[in-house]
Amino acid sequence: MKIKKNIAISDSGFIFNPSTGDSFSVNPIGLEIIKQLKEEKTSDDIKKHILKLYAVDEATVEKDFYDFLKMLEANKLSAENEKAN
Amino acid sequence: MAKLQYERPLIQKLNTGTMNKFGTRTEYRPHTEIDGAKVDELIKEFGSPLFVISEKTIRDKYTDANRAFKTRYPKVQFAWSYKTNYIAAVCNVYHQLGSWSEVVSGFEYNKALKSGVPGNKIIFNGPDKTVEELKLAIENSSLIHIDHLDELYTIIELTNEIKKRPKVAIRVNMDTGIYPMWDRFGFNYENGQAWDAINKIVLTDKMDLVGLHCHIGTFMLAPSAYGVAAAKLSELALAIRKKYGKTIQYLDMGGGFASKNTLKGSFLPGTDTTPPIDDYAEAITTSILNAGFLEEELPTLYLETGRALIDEAGYLLGTVISNKRLSDGRKATIMDFGVNILFTAFWYDHKITPAQEFSHYTENSVMYGPLCMNIDVVRENVTLPPMKKGDHVVVHTVGAYNMTQWMQFISLRPAVVMVDLKGKAHLIRKRETLSNIDASEEMPGYLKGFKL
Numbered sequence: 415m416k417i418k419k420n421i422a423i424s425d426s427g428f429i430f431n432p433s434t435g436d437s438f439s440v441n442p443i444g445l446e447i448i449k450q451l452k453e454e455k456t457s458d459d460i461k462k463h464i465l466k467l468y469a470v471d472e473a474t475v476e477k478d479f480y481d482f483l484k485m486l487e488a489n490k491l492s493a494e495n496e497k498a499n
Numbered sequence: 500m501a502k503l504q505y506e507r508p509l510i511q512k513l514n515t516g517t518m519n520k521f522g523t524r525t526e527y528r529p530h531t532e533i534d535g536a537k538v539d540e541l542i543k544e545f546g547s548p549l550f551v552i553s554e555k556t557i558r559d560k561y562t563d564a565n566r567a568f569k570t571r572y573p574k575v576q577f578a579w580s581y582k583t584n585y586i587a588a589v590c591n592v593y594h595q596l597g598s599w600s601e602v603v604s605g606f607e608y609n610k611a612l613k614s615g616v617p618g619n620k621i622i623f624n625g626p627d628k629t630v631e632e633l634k635l636a637i638e639n640s641s642l643i644h645i646d647h648l649d650e651l652y653t654i655i656e657l658t659n660e661i662k663k664r665p666k667v668a669i670r671v672n673m674d675t676g677i678y679p680m681w682d683r684f685g686f687n688y689e690n691g692q693a694w695d696a697i698n699k700i701v702l703t704d705k706m707d708l709v710g711l712h713c714h715i716g717t718f719m720l721a722p723s724a725y726g727v728a729a730a731k732l733s734e735l736a737l738a739i740r741k742k743y744g745k746t747i748q749y750l751d752m753g754g755g756f757a758s759k760n761t762l763k764g765s766f767l768p769g770t771d772t773t774p775p776i777d778d779y780a781e782a783i784t785t786s787i788l789n790a791g792f793l794e795e796e797l798p799t800l801y802l803e804t805g806r807a808l809i810d811e812a813g814y815l816l817g818t819v820i821s822n823k824r825l826s827d828g829r830k831a832t833i834m835d836f837g838v839n840i841l842f843t844a845f846w847y848d849h850k851i852t853p854a855q856e857f858s859h860y861t862e863n864s865v866m867y868g869p870l871c872m873n874i875d876v877v878r879e880n881v882t883l884p885p886m887k888k889g890d891h892v893v894v895h896t897v898g899a900y901n902m903t904q905w906m907q908f909i910s911l912r913p914a915v916v917m918v919d920l921k922g923k924a925h926l927i928r929k930r931e932t933l934s935n936i937d938a939s940e941e942m943p944g945y946l947k948g949f950k951l
Contacts, residue, residue, distance in 0.1 A: 429510070437513045441860040441885075444508035470505035474887060481824055482508040488828055489512060 415483050416493035417451040431491060438489065443468065447482060457483075507822070507885040509860050525768075526883060530852040530893040533814055535922025538854040538891055546930055547818040547891070548836035550902060550915040554592055556812035558920075561596045564808060567780040572787065574799040578622050580754050581607040583805030583899045584813075588917055588927035590614055593808075601754075601803040605632040608641075622751065622801065624670070624712070626650075626684070633657060637665045644668045644712045644751070646685055651696060658705040668710030668751060669696045673731050675715050675724040684714050688731055697735075701743050708745060710801070711736055714753030718762065718806070718846075722774050725752060726782035733790030736798060751801035752783055758810030760847040760896045769847075769896075776807060806899040813898020815841060816854070819890045820869060830864040832886060836894075837868015837875040840912060842904040843897060844868075844877045851877075854891035857884035870909050907931065 422430040427445045429438040440448060443464065450460045457479070464475050486492050531538055534553050541549060561577070568575040578601035579593035585607060590600070591614060600611035603625030611621050618639020626646040628636070633650075634657060636643050645651050645667055654665055670685025671693045686692035700708045711732045715724055729752060736747035756779050761769040787800065817836040825831050838844050851866065861882045868875040877894075886892070905912055911931035916924045 439511050439513055439860075441506055441509045441858060443506055444510050447508050467503055468505040469502040474505070478507045482510065484824065485510050485828070489510060 415451065415457070415486070416454060417448060417486065418491055418493050419452075421448075421452070421491060423448055423452065429491070434490060436489070438491075444482060447479065448486075451486075504856070505887075506858055506860065507887060509862055509885055511860075511862070525850070526852050526857075528852075529855050529857060530895075531854055533893075534918045534920075536918045536924045538816055538893060541916065541924055542816055542818065542891060544924070545914045545916055545926065547816060548834075548840065548913045549816045550840075550897070550913060550928075551814040551816060551924070552586075552589060552898060552915065552917040552927070553812045553814070554917055554919050557589070557592050557809060558596065560808045560811065561593065561598070564776045564780075564802075564804060565596075567775075567777045568784065568800065568802065571780050571784040572800055574797060575802065576749075576799055577802050577804065578620075578751075580803045580805030581611065582903055583754075584809050584902050585610055586902055586915055586928050587614055588925070589809070589902075592917075603627075605629060608632060608636065612639075619666075622803070624714075624803075630657070634661060637661050637663055640666055642666050642668060642710065644670050644685075644710075645696065645700075646670050648696065648699075651699060655703055655705050665706040666709050667700065667706050668708070668712045668749070669693060669700070670712045670714065671732060671735065673713065673715070673728060675727040675731075677716055677719065677721060677724045679716075681714065681716050685712070688735065693735065697739060701739075701745065708739070709747070710749040710751055710798075711747055712751040712753060712801075714803075715755060717755045718757045719755045720757050720772060720774065722778040722782040725779055726786045728752065729783045729786035730790060733787050733792070733798075737791060740796070746796050747798050749799040749801050750787065751803065754803040754805050756804050756807035758806045758896060758899060760810060760843070760849065763846060763848055765848075768850075809898040810896045811898065813896065813901065815894040815897045815901070817892050817894065819886045819888055819892070821888055822864075822886070825865070830862055831867055832864050832883075833867045833869060834877060834892065835869050836913070837870045837872075837877065839868070839870055839875075839908040839910065840905045841868070841877060841894065841897060841901055842906070843899070843901055847896075848878060848881075849897065850895040851881060851883065852893045852895065853884055853886055854893050857886075860884060872909075902928070907936065911936070 420432050427440045447460055461475050461479055533551050534555050578599040579590055581602045599620040600616045601622040602608045602611055618641050621641040623636045623641050624644045643665055671688050672682045672685050673688035674680055686696045713728050713732055715728045732750045739745055739747055757773045759769045759773050817834045820833040820835050823831050862885050863882050866878040866881050868877050914930040915928035917927045918924050
């Protein structure tokens with residue numbers, strides 16, 4: 415999944431979508447994932463990155479990662495939404 | 500390099516100017532121990548879910564309530580309400596503190612006797628007392644609180660075969676200005692039913708009318724209602740004194756004082772709305788003291804307080820089974836305890852705290868129990884830090900009515916431990932096993948065995 419290019423991301427976890435005016439707050443790991451998505455990393459690369467940084471097992475990362483992507487989509491932050499719009 | 504502590508990735512939409520229906524974050528620190536006993540060690544030793552009773556809280560709450568009443572009124576006697584929590588070890592803490600027993604069934608009556616409570620220190624309430632149970636209560640000089648005329652006539656009949664005068668009180672219901680008015684227990688004050696029963700008792704001269712009792716409601720947030728009830732009972736006692744020359748020895752105000760739980764639908768949390776025990780004490784004692792009793796004829800004040808004394812002493816420890824996303828995007832957390840063992844989840848929005856360190860990020864979610872039933876909802880909405888499978892939580896203020904109203908439904912009931920004053924945990928009720936359930940079942944011969 416790719417994230418919309420115009421999304422503004424602050425280091426403190428504040429996300430702003432200029433096309434809708436919506437703003438969001440993410441926790442540090444959510445921010446890490448969004449940054450990686452913005453750099454157009456693949457899902458596998460992002461999961462590996464998380465596993466390297468955090469004390470967590472692969473199954474948990476897998477489960478939580480895809481749930482988080484769904485939430486990004488639901489909040490209209492993915493590039494796929496952009497195309498649809 | 501040491502790895503960072505993992506937390507589920509979260510994204511929350513920021514809304515300004517609108518109310519969040521989930522409320523604000525309430526938990527800031529993990530609840531890692533109960534009176535010095537560590538939550539994770541308790542779960543490791545006794546399993547999850549697990550009920551934990553704090554002996555210290557029981558003693559503190561009782562001492563506080565006792566002080567509130569005894570500093571205002573000279574003669575006060577507490578009777579432990581067995582139906583609130585009748586685990587023997589819990590009852591014994593109250594008995595050690597000086598409480599009598601208040602029971603509402605033959606089962607509870609025998610439980611109190613078995614624990615060693617003298618028969619004359621048992622108050623026998625409730626609408627269902629069998630002939631055999633009444634006989635036993637009369638023989639033991641227990642205080643029988645008569646609920647209806649059928650019970651009164653049964654006792655009159657029994658006095659023909661038992662050569663002992665029963666000690667009785669009548670249960671009186673009345674309008675205390677609260678809604679709904681509880682008029683199902685005992686005889687009504689306003690319409691004269693109470694007088695009918697009193698006249699019958701006194702004129703048959705087969706038993707001693709020693710007290711008057713009322714139970715005006717449950718989770719009563721208005722202490723003034725107790726003031727009204729105490730005034731009406733006092734008026735009745737004084738009228739009996741005037742009419743028949745008989746002194747009523749005690750007034751029993753029943754139970755119903757609120758605990759610090761938050762009732763569903765409340766705007767403010769229970770910690771902000773529940774009156775202190777002193778407010779109840781002030782309302783009741785002022786009414787009795789101002790009623791006009793002669794000093795030497797002041798009745799003893801009996802109190803059957805249950806919930807307000809035990810609720811905050813009880814905790815339920817549990818474990819996260821899973822997290823899932825609902826169709827509308829809400830997060831749901833499935834716990835290993837449900838409404839089968841946490842019956843009070845139907846009444847209260849229980850305070851729930853994670854038992855391990857967490858960040859300041861929170862998430863709105865629904866908390867479900869493990870039952871395969873749609874009604875199994877522990878909290879309809881709760882704002883908690885993200886938790887993962889295997890994380891522990893502490894549910895607060897669960898000491899009243901859960902360990903008596905719990906159901907053996909779908910899963911077995913958990914163990915109960917009591918943490919003593921030194922922080923040591925004692926098993927006071929074992930975890931149920933399949934053999935406990937099997938022991939009560941019988942199999943007809945023709946149904947034994949099958950081929951599939």
